[in-house]
Amino acid sequence: MRLSPTEQKYILHWGEMGTRWGVNRTVAQIHALLFLANRPMHAEEIVEALNVARSNVSTSLKELQSWGLVKVSHVLGDRRDHFVALQDVWEIFRVIIEERKRREIDPTLSALRECAIEAEQDRTMEDATRERMAQVLDFMEMLASSYEDYKHLPPATLKRFITMGGKVARML
Numbered sequence: 001m002r003l004s005p006t007e008q009k010y011i012l013h014w015g016e017m018g019t020r021w022g023v024n025r026t027v028a029q030i031h032a033l034l035f036l037a038n039r040p041m042h043a044e045e046i047v048e049a050l051n052v053a054r055s056n057v058s059t060s061l062k063e064l065q066s067w068g069l070v071k072v073s074h075v076l077g078d079r080r081d082h083f084v085a086l087q088d089v090w091e092i093f094r095v096i097i098e099e100r101k102r103r104e105i106d107p108t109l110s111a112l113r114e115c116a117i118e119a120e121q122d123r124t125m126e127d128a129t130r131e132r133m134a135q136v137l138d139f140m141e142m143l144a145s146s147y148e149d150y151k152h153l154p155p156a157t158l159k160r161f162i163t164m165g166g167k168v169a170r171m172l
Contacts, residue, residue: 001037001041001045001048001049003033003049007036010032010036011029011032011033011036011050012029014028014029014031014032015028015029015032018031024060024063026050026052026056026057026060027060027063027064029050029052030046030050030057030060030061030064030070031064031069031070031085033046033049033050034046034064034070034083034084034085035085035086035087035092037084037085040073040075040082040083040084041082041083041084042078042080042081042082042083043057043058043061043080043081043083044080046061046083061083064083064085067095067096067099068086068095068099069085069086069092069095069096070083070084070085070086071083071084071086088155090155090158090159091155094151097147097151098151101144101147105140105143105144105147106144108140109137109140109141109144112133112136112137112140113137115133115137116133116134116137119133119134
């Protein structure tokens with residue numbers, strides 16, 4: 001697959017953004033490549049297009065599959081696995097948010113809840129410290145609860161909601 005200069009720029013930038021979001025650069029670049037591709041690609045094509053090691057491509061594809069962003073596809077007459085990325089940006093957004101919540105927010109909430117229980121028993125802790133810990137827990141629980149309220153909204157409704165956000169804030 002020959003990439004145009006614009007496609008190269010897009011893929012390189014997506015890789016840079018991935019590193020800022022805590023995602024391996026190659027993982028993000030492969031995701032961008034598959035997102036832009038108009039057909040399923042096998043690993044050797046990805047290696048050639050991005051000029052990265054085959055082992056790196058294999059590992060990255062497994063990670064993308066674990067996130068649910070890339071799926072295996074089969075091509076008639078070819079025994080190799082081919083890969084396709086989700087194409088709907090709203091679905092990509094939903095999957096990423098859901099996975100980040102599961103991997104980051106949920107464990108944090110569990111730890112904060114444990115700390116809140118322990119803080120009630122910890123007589124060496126000052127009340128002001130206990131209160132700040134409770135505020136963080138309340139904030140994180142509010143975020144998680146809000147996510148649960150919005151995650152089942154259809155993309156069109158969510159888009160309207162996001163578009164209204166600035167107007168609602170100004171009104172309030």
